[in-house]
Amino acid sequence: MLILLLINIPLAGALAAWLIRSDTRRPLVLPVVAGIHLTLVIRAIAASPPQTPDSWIYLDAIGKLFLLEFSLLFAACACYAVNYLQYRKERSNQVLCTGFLVCLSAMTLATVAHHLGLLWLAIETTTLVMAPLVYFNRNARSIEATWKYMLICSIGIALALLGILFLAYSTIVAGFPPSLILETLQRYAPSLPGVWLKAAFVLMLVGYGTKMGLAPMHTWKPDAYGEAPGLVGAMLAGGLANCGLLGLMRLCQICMSSPAVHFYQSCLIGMGLFSIALASIFLLRQTDIKRMLAYSSVEHMGLFAVALGLGGKALFGVMLHLIGNGLAKGVLFLASGNIHRAFASKNREVARGALRRAPWTGALFLAGFLAMTGSPPFLPFASEYIFFSAAFSQGHTITGSLLALLLVLAFLGMALTVIPVVFGDPPKDRQRTKYHDTALLVGPPLVLLILLGILGLWLPEPLFRLVTEAAKLLEATR
């Protein structure tokens, strides 16, 4: 019942946003829906009804964590949008507001789906509704980005569907009645034929990996993140990429109880390390702040893949990093949206000296960068520390060392851009824009940042239990 409300309220909000005529009043729907959604999410997390066997829809611990992250990020973006859209009066925000709300509904559906077909449907829907939002700026560059996003993600998602069908077919070959329910597949997994299961795994890794932005399927990511408004970028990096990650986790839940665990683990680690390496190299020479954030997202998605491959203790870190990465990306993208407005540019050659031009935004961008790259006291420090200790204590010395090297490289690469943007001298020859820091443009990312700081130092008991439970769901049973 609660779950139905969670899915339908954003849809009702989307309908309302579509029908409201006034561009100034329409964005107000966003924070209202976000507030109701967040309240209901907290109630849904506290309640834990018994799971009926073979049900399509159930909110388990993994789903709860994703749902919490989505709802928090959406609430921040929604409050931010009210003021941000006043700076963008030249365009109608009808499509943006409606798309955002439909996307929230689809993301909620993804977190509760225990039928792989339904999960796929929800993820596909998020891809579709975000496409017009990437095209918000309506120029040649953004249409190019939208086309790449749409084509590459659609192909990726189609491959994931083929993988799901292979998985279902493997149950027929093994002589079971065909099923796509997560728990049923987990039960069957030890006796499913290896060829079909491996093929399904590779296709779904490539498919959901495209959505996450794992290299080499990441090519749409810098373009889409670079051309979309900061607000949309936050949703893409903290919402949509995580939907792909959710798909991958559900796949891991099945595959990790099959005999060929090592094959799956090495696939994940290999692909993850490749993504991190490629992202670190591109971070070193990035002058555009939003494209830089896109590569940082590629890097962190790679980190997730490596940690899922490591298994064991790293899984606890995965669950923490899920929240940490999502919220930190929210801080950085919202701050980068402000910087873009303040300097009318997102290139470090022009957008220099944010600390003097817009002090709050500049400070937020700097702190967000520190949080994202795993500096204490923020939450990503805790999760990245867990990854390293897991890698070294579980005998993956080479993986651990490579990780350390690449993360330092990524830190340097990002610092090369962040430092001039924050501390440089503001360009004198350019006209000042109308932008100035306001409570609604700075407040939402600030709240996210404070949350990251608190969670990095102290994990409340219920959240700790939730994270432990979620990590346990992912553990290999062999």
Place this chain on the structure above:
Amino acid sequence: MNTLADQLLVFVLLINILILGTRRTKVAIRAIAVQGIILGLLPLMTHEFQSHILIITIFVLLAKGVCIPWLLLGALKKIESGEELQPIFGYSGNIMAGAVTTVLAFVFAAKLPLAQIHLGLLTVPTSLATILAGFIAIANRRKAINQVIGYLMLENGIFIFGLLLTEAMPLMVEAGALLDLIAGIFVMGLIIKQISREFSSIDTSRMTALREEE
């Protein structure tokens, strides 16, 4: 019963080659519509008659046979169709690649461990061949609209594989997937119109503004 289904699948394979080889986008769109109609009829041939199957047939016929081709033709009308764009490896290269991948699909499918009831059917090789043909069309064509047609072939190939699994895929998910496909093609159609306005061409190889600076 299955000989008819197999004959229809051979038609699907021929249409793949036709789409890869044709110069005219309109012909390709009509061909993909015919392929969609064949796909809609296939579940009736391969399964016992059930209301579930009938509903899927109607949905697929409407979506792949009517709605999507109509959207594509609409997009085609809005863009100036003037210049012909050679595929990157030429039309004959396209057809050759299609033929080679079809053969490979048959060889590969013969090695897969299939369930007893599905041995000797054309379903799996046709599905793989259509998916690969879709990839060739996406990679080798330069016009955005031809890439969309390639994407549709890919989707059709996946649908053919899904025929083996109609029991596992609930109607709701199947209908949802079709709806998403229609919405996807609709959005792609809109993007294509914008591309032709911005670049006064739908040659995607001209879109080079977004890349890493050297």
